[in-house]
Amino acid sequence: MIYRYCGKSGIQLPVLSLGLWHNFGSVDDISVATQMVIKAFDSGICHFDLANNYGPEPGSAEKNFGCILKKHLACHRDEIFISSKAGHDMWQGVYGTGSSRKNLIASCNQSLKRTGLEYFDIFYSHRYDGVTPIEETMQALIDIVRQGKALYVGISKHPPHLQQQCYDILKEAHVPCLLSQYRCSMLDPKAKQNNFDLAAQNGSGVICFSPLAQGLLTGKYNQGIPAESRAACSTGFLQESQVTPDRIEAVKKLTLIARERGQSMAQMALAWVLADERVTSCIIGTSSAAQLESNLQTLDNLTFNEEELQHIDTIINHPELWF
Ligand SMILES: NC(=O)c1ccc[n+]([C@@H]2O[C@H](COP(=O)([O-])OP(=O)(O)OC[C@H]3O[C@@H](n4cnc5c(N)ncnc54)[C@H](OP(=O)(O)O)[C@@H]3O)[C@@H](O)[C@H]2O)c1
Numbered sequence: 001m002i003y004r005y006c007g008k009s010g011i012q013l014p015v016l017s018l019g020l021w022h023n024f025g026s027v028d029d030i031s032v033a034t035q036m037v038i039k040a041f042d043s044g045i046c047h048f049d050l051a052n053n054y055g056p057e058p059g060s061a062e063k064n065f066g067c068i069l070k071k072h073l074a075c076h077r078d079e080i081f082i083s084s085k086a087g088h089d090m091w092q093g094v095y096g097t098g099s100s101r102k103n104l105i106a107s108c109n110q111s112l113k114r115t116g117l118e119y120f121d122i123f124y125s126h127r128y129d130g131v132t133p134i135e136e137t138m139q140a141l142i143d144i145v146r147q148g149k150a151l152y153v154g155i156s157k158h159p160p161h162l163q164q165q166c167y168d169i170l171k172e173a174h175v176p177c178l179l180s181q182y183r184c185s186m187l188d189p190k191a192k193q194n195n196f197d198l199a200a201q202n203g204s205g206v207i208c209f210s211p212l213a214q215g216l217l218t219g220k221y222n223q224g225i226p227a228e229s230r231a232a233c234s235t236g237f238l239q240e241s242q243v244t245p246d247r248i249e250a251v252k253k254l255t256l257i258a259r260e261r262g263q264s265m266a267q268m269a270l271a272w273v274l275a276d277e278r279v280t281s282c283i284i285g286t287s288s289a290a291q292l293e294s295n296l297q298t299l300d301n302l303t304f305n306e307e308e309l310q311h312i313d314t315i316i317n318h319p320e321l322w323f
Contacts, residue, residue: 001044002299004280006178006205011152013081015274016296017047019209019283024064025055027235035289037068041076043296049209049283050115051085051126052107056235058090059114066115080121084111085156087126098129104140108149122178123150125166127157134162138169145175152178154207160194167202177204179280184208186217186254186269186316187247188323196278205280208273212284213247213323214238217269219255222248230287246321253315257308267298272312275304 003012018040024033037048054061062084073080086107089097097103108123123144125137141153153175155166163180170177180199182191191208199206212218214237215230221243230236231243251265258268273282286292304312 002302006280007199008203009176009178009205011081011178013047013205013207013281014045015281016045016270016298017049017207017281017283018045018292019049019285020061020065021051021054022230022236022285023287024061025235026057026060026064027055030064032288033064034068034072036286036292037065038072039289039292041073041080043292046079047081047083047281049083050111051088051124052090052111053088059110062111062114066117070116082115082117082120083122083124083154084108084115084120085124085126086111087129087156099125099127099132099137101136101140104137105144108144112149119148120150122152122154124154124156124179124181125158128159128162134165135169138166142170142173142175154179154181156181157183160198163195163198164202167198167204171202177202179207180204181207181209183210183323184273184279184282185211185213186272186312187213187250187321189316190322192276196276200278206278207280208282210285211270211273211282212266214285216243216247217251217254217265219251219265222252222255228287242323250315250318250321254312257311261301261308263298263301264294266295267301270295270298271302272304274298274302275309
Protein backbone atom coordinates (compact mmCIF):
# COMPACT_ATOMS: atom_id res chain seq x y z
CA MET A 1 0.00 0.00 0.00
CA ILE A 2 1.04 3.58 -0.55
CA TYR A 3 0.23 6.15 2.12
CA ARG A 4 -0.09 9.92 1.79
CA TYR A 5 -0.33 12.65 4.39
CA CYS A 6 -3.66 14.44 4.85
CA GLY A 7 -2.70 18.00 3.95
CA LYS A 8 -0.51 19.60 6.59
CA SER A 9 -1.15 17.05 9.32
CA GLY A 10 0.65 14.13 10.87
CA ILE A 11 -1.93 11.64 9.62
CA GLN A 12 -1.30 9.34 6.70
CA LEU A 13 -4.00 7.45 4.86
CA PRO A 14 -3.80 4.67 2.30
CA VAL A 15 -4.31 6.02 -1.23
CA LEU A 16 -7.25 3.60 -1.50
CA SER A 17 -9.82 3.69 1.30
CA LEU A 18 -12.92 1.49 1.56
CA GLY A 19 -16.37 3.11 1.66
CA LEU A 20 -19.42 1.40 3.14
CA TRP A 21 -22.19 3.38 1.44
CA HIS A 22 -23.46 0.33 -0.51
CA ASN A 23 -23.03 -3.43 0.13
CA PHE A 24 -22.72 -3.30 3.93
CA GLY A 25 -26.34 -2.80 4.94
CA SER A 26 -28.91 -5.10 6.48
CA VAL A 27 -30.07 -6.04 2.95
CA ASP A 28 -26.57 -7.27 2.04
CA ASP A 29 -24.68 -10.51 2.66
CA ILE A 30 -22.70 -10.06 5.89
CA SER A 31 -20.22 -12.77 4.94
CA VAL A 32 -19.25 -10.87 1.76
CA ALA A 33 -19.07 -7.63 3.75
CA THR A 34 -16.79 -9.33 6.27
CA GLN A 35 -14.52 -10.70 3.54
CA MET A 36 -14.16 -7.22 2.03
CA VAL A 37 -13.28 -5.53 5.34
CA ILE A 38 -10.72 -8.20 6.24
CA LYS A 39 -9.23 -8.25 2.74
CA ALA A 40 -8.97 -4.45 2.84
CA PHE A 41 -7.26 -4.41 6.21
CA ASP A 42 -4.87 -7.22 5.25
CA SER A 43 -3.93 -5.23 2.12
CA GLY A 44 -3.08 -2.06 4.02
CA ILE A 45 -6.42 -0.29 3.57
CA CYS A 46 -6.65 0.97 7.12
CA HIS A 47 -9.27 3.66 6.42
CA PHE A 48 -12.99 2.83 6.40
CA ASP A 49 -15.51 5.51 5.47
CA LEU A 50 -18.96 5.41 7.08
CA ALA A 51 -21.92 7.72 7.59
CA ASN A 52 -24.95 7.53 9.84
CA ASN A 53 -27.33 6.90 6.94
CA TYR A 54 -25.39 4.16 5.11
CA GLY A 55 -27.37 0.96 4.68
CA PRO A 56 -30.09 0.34 3.77
CA GLU A 57 -31.66 0.42 6.27
CA PRO A 58 -30.01 3.63 7.43
CA GLY A 59 -27.60 2.90 10.27
CA SER A 60 -27.11 -0.75 9.37
CA ALA A 61 -23.70 -0.27 7.71
CA GLU A 62 -22.38 1.20 10.95
CA LYS A 63 -23.92 -1.64 12.90
CA ASN A 64 -22.46 -4.29 10.60
CA PHE A 65 -19.05 -2.65 10.54
CA GLY A 66 -19.05 -2.51 14.35
CA CYS A 67 -19.82 -6.26 14.51
CA ILE A 68 -17.10 -7.13 11.96
CA LEU A 69 -14.59 -5.00 13.84
CA LYS A 70 -15.46 -6.54 17.19
CA LYS A 71 -15.34 -10.09 15.88
CA HIS A 72 -12.29 -9.93 13.63
CA LEU A 73 -10.22 -6.80 14.16
CA ALA A 74 -10.82 -5.68 17.74
CA CYS A 75 -7.15 -5.82 18.70
CA HIS A 76 -6.26 -3.66 15.68
CA ARG A 77 -8.34 -0.59 16.58
CA ASP A 78 -5.27 1.65 16.82
CA GLU A 79 -4.19 0.60 13.33
CA ILE A 80 -7.50 1.65 11.79
CA PHE A 81 -8.86 5.08 10.86
CA ILE A 82 -12.66 5.22 10.93
CA SER A 83 -14.92 8.04 9.78
CA SER A 84 -18.57 8.83 10.16
CA LYS A 85 -20.72 11.73 9.03
CA ALA A 86 -24.07 13.37 9.65
CA GLY A 87 -26.22 15.74 7.65
CA HIS A 88 -28.40 13.69 5.30
CA ASP A 89 -31.88 12.33 6.16
CA MET A 90 -31.61 9.88 9.05
CA TRP A 91 -34.61 9.81 11.36
CA GLN A 92 -38.08 11.29 11.26
CA GLY A 93 -38.87 14.75 12.53
CA VAL A 94 -37.17 18.07 12.04
CA TYR A 95 -33.98 17.10 13.90
CA GLY A 96 -33.25 13.96 11.89
CA THR A 97 -31.64 15.74 8.95
CA GLY A 98 -29.50 18.76 8.09
CA SER A 99 -26.44 20.44 9.50
CA SER A 100 -27.75 21.76 12.82
CA ARG A 101 -25.87 21.31 16.08
CA LYS A 102 -28.76 19.15 17.30
CA ASN A 103 -28.51 16.78 14.36
CA LEU A 104 -24.72 16.49 14.32
CA ILE A 105 -24.28 15.86 18.03
CA ALA A 106 -27.22 13.46 18.37
CA SER A 107 -26.05 11.64 15.22
CA CYS A 108 -22.50 11.28 16.46
CA ASN A 109 -23.78 9.80 19.74
CA GLN A 110 -26.02 7.37 17.84
CA SER A 111 -23.21 6.38 15.46
CA LEU A 112 -20.84 5.64 18.34
CA LYS A 113 -23.49 3.39 19.89
CA ARG A 114 -24.20 1.57 16.62
CA THR A 115 -20.54 0.89 15.86
CA GLY A 116 -19.61 0.20 19.47
CA LEU A 117 -16.65 2.55 19.09
CA GLU A 118 -15.37 4.85 21.82
CA TYR A 119 -14.50 7.53 19.29
CA PHE A 120 -14.35 8.20 15.54
CA ASP A 121 -11.03 9.11 14.01
CA ILE A 122 -12.78 11.72 11.92
CA PHE A 123 -16.33 13.07 12.00
CA TYR A 124 -17.69 15.05 9.04
CA SER A 125 -20.42 17.49 8.31
CA HIS A 126 -21.87 15.37 5.46
CA ARG A 127 -23.23 18.37 3.56
CA TYR A 128 -24.22 21.99 3.74
CA ASP A 129 -28.01 21.98 4.15
CA GLY A 130 -28.57 25.39 2.58
CA VAL A 131 -29.94 26.94 5.78
CA THR A 132 -27.92 26.30 8.93
CA PRO A 133 -25.32 29.02 9.56
CA ILE A 134 -21.92 27.51 8.89
CA GLU A 135 -20.73 28.77 12.29
CA GLU A 136 -23.31 26.54 14.01
CA THR A 137 -22.25 23.44 12.07
CA MET A 138 -18.52 24.04 12.58
CA GLN A 139 -19.02 24.71 16.32
CA ALA A 140 -20.79 21.35 16.61
CA LEU A 141 -17.78 19.64 14.98
CA ILE A 142 -15.40 21.49 17.29
CA ASP A 143 -17.41 20.40 20.33
CA ILE A 144 -17.51 16.78 19.14
CA VAL A 145 -13.71 16.83 19.21
CA ARG A 146 -13.60 18.60 22.58
CA GLN A 147 -15.95 15.94 23.99
CA GLY A 148 -13.53 13.23 22.86
CA LYS A 149 -16.01 11.73 20.40
CA ALA A 150 -13.75 12.29 17.39
CA LEU A 151 -10.06 12.98 16.94
CA TYR A 152 -10.39 15.08 13.78
CA VAL A 153 -13.10 16.76 11.73
CA GLY A 154 -13.88 17.13 8.05
CA ILE A 155 -16.29 18.67 5.59
CA SER A 156 -18.04 17.01 2.67
CA LYS A 157 -19.41 18.58 -0.53
CA HIS A 158 -19.32 22.11 0.89
CA PRO A 159 -19.45 24.68 -1.92
CA PRO A 160 -16.35 26.86 -2.46
CA HIS A 161 -17.94 30.00 -0.97
CA LEU A 162 -18.39 28.18 2.36
CA GLN A 163 -15.29 26.02 2.22
CA GLN A 164 -12.95 28.89 3.20
CA GLN A 165 -15.25 29.89 6.07
CA CYS A 166 -15.22 26.32 7.39
CA TYR A 167 -11.42 26.24 7.33
CA ASP A 168 -11.17 29.64 9.06
CA ILE A 169 -13.60 28.79 11.88
CA LEU A 170 -12.02 25.41 12.52
CA LYS A 171 -8.48 26.81 12.41
CA GLU A 172 -9.33 29.54 14.88
CA ALA A 173 -10.61 26.89 17.32
CA HIS A 174 -7.41 24.85 16.84
CA VAL A 175 -9.42 21.98 15.39
CA PRO A 176 -8.19 22.19 11.78
CA CYS A 177 -10.08 20.51 8.97
CA LEU A 178 -8.23 17.26 8.34
CA LEU A 179 -10.08 16.20 5.21
CA SER A 180 -12.33 17.73 2.59
CA GLN A 181 -14.43 15.07 0.89
CA TYR A 182 -15.57 15.68 -2.70
CA ARG A 183 -16.84 13.56 -5.57
CA CYS A 184 -14.20 13.21 -8.24
CA SER A 185 -13.81 10.92 -11.22
CA MET A 186 -13.11 11.07 -14.93
CA LEU A 187 -16.87 11.56 -15.32
CA ASP A 188 -17.01 14.32 -12.72
CA PRO A 189 -13.79 16.31 -12.40
CA LYS A 190 -15.44 19.58 -11.26
CA ALA A 191 -14.02 19.49 -7.73
CA LYS A 192 -10.48 19.57 -9.14
CA GLN A 193 -11.20 23.08 -10.39
CA ASN A 194 -13.56 24.27 -7.69
CA ASN A 195 -12.39 22.83 -4.37
CA PHE A 196 -8.98 21.15 -4.33
CA ASP A 197 -6.78 24.26 -4.37
CA LEU A 198 -8.68 25.83 -1.50
CA ALA A 199 -8.24 22.67 0.54
CA ALA A 200 -4.53 22.49 -0.24
CA GLN A 201 -3.98 26.19 0.55
CA ASN A 202 -5.62 25.65 3.93
CA GLY A 203 -3.65 22.54 4.81
CA SER A 204 -6.62 20.18 4.43
CA GLY A 205 -6.24 16.83 2.72
CA VAL A 206 -8.61 15.95 -0.12
CA ILE A 207 -10.39 12.60 -0.17
CA CYS A 208 -12.40 11.69 -3.26
CA PHE A 209 -15.57 9.63 -3.39
CA SER A 210 -17.17 7.68 -6.23
CA PRO A 211 -13.90 7.59 -8.22
CA LEU A 212 -15.43 4.95 -10.50
CA ALA A 213 -18.64 6.98 -11.02
CA GLN A 214 -20.44 4.25 -9.05
CA GLY A 215 -19.21 1.57 -11.45
CA LEU A 216 -19.67 3.29 -14.82
CA LEU A 217 -15.90 3.70 -15.11
CA THR A 218 -15.28 -0.03 -14.81
CA GLY A 219 -16.76 -0.71 -18.25
CA LYS A 220 -19.36 -3.05 -16.72
CA TYR A 221 -22.20 -1.08 -18.38
CA ASN A 222 -20.66 -1.03 -21.86
CA GLN A 223 -22.92 -3.81 -23.10
CA GLY A 224 -26.02 -2.84 -21.12
CA ILE A 225 -26.97 -3.00 -17.46
CA PRO A 226 -25.86 -6.28 -15.84
CA ALA A 227 -28.37 -7.93 -13.49
CA GLU A 228 -26.13 -7.83 -10.41
CA SER A 229 -24.93 -4.25 -10.86
CA ARG A 230 -25.67 -1.16 -8.77
CA ALA A 231 -27.77 0.40 -11.54
CA ALA A 232 -29.96 -2.73 -11.65
CA CYS A 233 -30.39 -2.92 -7.90
CA SER A 234 -33.51 -1.32 -6.41
CA THR A 235 -31.52 -0.01 -3.43
CA GLY A 236 -28.63 1.27 -5.57
CA PHE A 237 -28.02 4.98 -5.93
CA LEU A 238 -26.91 4.83 -9.58
CA GLN A 239 -29.95 5.33 -11.78
CA GLU A 240 -30.44 3.63 -15.14
CA SER A 241 -31.03 7.09 -16.59
CA GLN A 242 -27.46 8.05 -15.65
CA VAL A 243 -26.04 5.25 -17.79
CA THR A 244 -26.25 7.30 -20.98
CA PRO A 245 -24.96 6.40 -24.47
CA ASP A 246 -22.56 9.40 -24.40
CA ARG A 247 -20.96 8.27 -21.15
CA ILE A 248 -20.66 4.68 -22.36
CA GLU A 249 -19.06 5.90 -25.58
CA ALA A 250 -16.51 7.87 -23.54
CA VAL A 251 -15.79 4.86 -21.32
CA LYS A 252 -15.23 2.68 -24.38
CA LYS A 253 -12.66 5.17 -25.71
CA LEU A 254 -10.97 5.39 -22.31
CA THR A 255 -10.80 1.60 -22.11
CA LEU A 256 -8.53 1.54 -25.17
CA ILE A 257 -6.05 3.79 -23.36
CA ALA A 258 -6.27 1.62 -20.23
CA ARG A 259 -5.50 -1.46 -22.33
CA GLU A 260 -2.39 0.17 -23.76
CA ARG A 261 -1.28 0.90 -20.19
CA GLY A 262 -1.83 -2.75 -19.25
CA GLN A 263 -4.61 -1.79 -16.81
CA SER A 264 -8.30 -2.46 -16.46
CA MET A 265 -10.61 0.51 -17.01
CA ALA A 266 -11.28 0.69 -13.26
CA GLN A 267 -7.58 0.66 -12.42
CA MET A 268 -6.87 3.51 -14.84
CA ALA A 269 -9.81 5.52 -13.50
CA LEU A 270 -8.48 5.21 -9.94
CA ALA A 271 -4.91 5.98 -11.01
CA TRP A 272 -6.18 9.11 -12.79
CA VAL A 273 -7.78 10.48 -9.60
CA LEU A 274 -4.64 9.69 -7.62
CA ALA A 275 -2.40 11.35 -10.20
CA ASP A 276 -3.51 14.66 -8.71
CA GLU A 277 -1.02 15.36 -5.94
CA ARG A 278 -3.59 17.29 -3.93
CA VAL A 279 -5.51 14.04 -3.39
CA THR A 280 -4.70 12.08 -0.22
CA SER A 281 -6.93 9.08 -0.92
CA CYS A 282 -9.84 7.83 -3.01
CA ILE A 283 -12.70 6.05 -1.33
CA ILE A 284 -13.73 3.08 -3.40
CA GLY A 285 -16.83 0.96 -3.06
CA THR A 286 -16.82 -2.73 -3.89
CA SER A 287 -19.46 -5.45 -3.93
CA SER A 288 -17.01 -8.38 -3.70
CA ALA A 289 -13.54 -9.18 -2.43
CA ALA A 290 -12.56 -9.95 -6.05
CA GLN A 291 -13.36 -6.36 -7.10
CA LEU A 292 -11.28 -5.10 -4.21
CA GLU A 293 -8.39 -7.36 -5.20
CA SER A 294 -8.53 -6.10 -8.78
CA ASN A 295 -8.76 -2.44 -7.73
CA LEU A 296 -5.76 -2.85 -5.44
CA GLN A 297 -3.65 -3.63 -8.51
CA THR A 298 -4.09 0.02 -9.50
CA LEU A 299 -1.05 0.65 -7.32
CA ASP A 300 1.17 -1.16 -9.85
CA ASN A 301 0.92 1.81 -12.23
CA LEU A 302 -0.02 5.23 -10.92
CA THR A 303 1.86 7.39 -13.40
CA PHE A 304 0.70 8.82 -16.71
CA ASN A 305 2.75 10.32 -19.50
CA GLU A 306 1.77 13.68 -21.04
CA GLU A 307 0.40 12.06 -24.17
CA GLU A 308 -1.92 9.77 -22.16
CA LEU A 309 -3.15 12.67 -20.05
CA GLN A 310 -3.89 14.79 -23.10
CA HIS A 311 -5.68 11.94 -24.83
CA ILE A 312 -7.80 11.32 -21.72
CA ASP A 313 -8.55 15.02 -21.49
CA THR A 314 -9.91 15.19 -25.03
CA ILE A 315 -12.34 12.38 -24.13
CA ILE A 316 -13.54 13.60 -20.74
CA ASN A 317 -13.34 17.36 -21.10
CA HIS A 318 -17.03 17.64 -22.04
CA PRO A 319 -19.18 18.99 -19.19
CA GLU A 320 -22.28 17.37 -20.67
CA LEU A 321 -20.77 13.99 -19.67
CA TRP A 322 -20.27 14.97 -16.04
CA PHE A 323 -22.51 13.97 -13.17
N1 LIG B 1 -19.43 12.37 1.17
C1 LIG B 1 -20.41 11.92 0.45
O1 LIG B 1 -21.44 12.55 0.31
C2 LIG B 1 -20.27 10.60 -0.25
C3 LIG B 1 -21.16 10.30 -1.31
C4 LIG B 1 -21.00 9.08 -1.95
C5 LIG B 1 -20.02 8.19 -1.54
N2 LIG B 1 -19.20 8.50 -0.49
C6 LIG B 1 -18.16 7.54 -0.03
O2 LIG B 1 -17.42 7.05 -1.13
C7 LIG B 1 -17.49 5.62 -1.16
C8 LIG B 1 -17.34 5.12 -2.54
O3 LIG B 1 -18.43 5.54 -3.36
P1 LIG B 1 -18.94 4.62 -4.51
O4 LIG B 1 -19.35 3.30 -3.94
O5 LIG B 1 -19.90 5.37 -5.34
O6 LIG B 1 -17.55 4.38 -5.30
P2 LIG B 1 -17.14 3.84 -6.72
O7 LIG B 1 -15.82 3.22 -6.47
O8 LIG B 1 -17.24 4.92 -7.73
O9 LIG B 1 -18.23 2.73 -7.13
C9 LIG B 1 -18.26 1.51 -6.47
C10 LIG B 1 -19.04 0.46 -7.25
O10 LIG B 1 -18.46 0.21 -8.52
C11 LIG B 1 -18.51 -1.20 -8.81
N3 LIG B 1 -17.12 -1.70 -8.90
C12 LIG B 1 -16.06 -1.35 -8.12
N4 LIG B 1 -14.95 -1.99 -8.50
C13 LIG B 1 -15.29 -2.77 -9.55
C14 LIG B 1 -14.57 -3.66 -10.39
N5 LIG B 1 -13.26 -3.86 -10.25
N6 LIG B 1 -15.26 -4.29 -11.39
C15 LIG B 1 -16.57 -4.08 -11.57
N7 LIG B 1 -17.31 -3.24 -10.81
C16 LIG B 1 -16.68 -2.59 -9.80
C17 LIG B 1 -19.27 -1.84 -7.67
O11 LIG B 1 -20.67 -1.79 -7.95
P3 LIG B 1 -21.58 -3.07 -8.35
O12 LIG B 1 -22.61 -3.16 -7.31
O13 LIG B 1 -22.15 -2.70 -9.69
O14 LIG B 1 -20.68 -4.28 -8.40
C18 LIG B 1 -18.99 -0.88 -6.54
O15 LIG B 1 -19.90 -0.97 -5.47
C19 LIG B 1 -18.81 5.30 -0.46
O16 LIG B 1 -18.87 3.98 0.04
C20 LIG B 1 -18.81 6.33 0.65
O17 LIG B 1 -17.98 5.88 1.69
C21 LIG B 1 -19.31 9.69 0.15
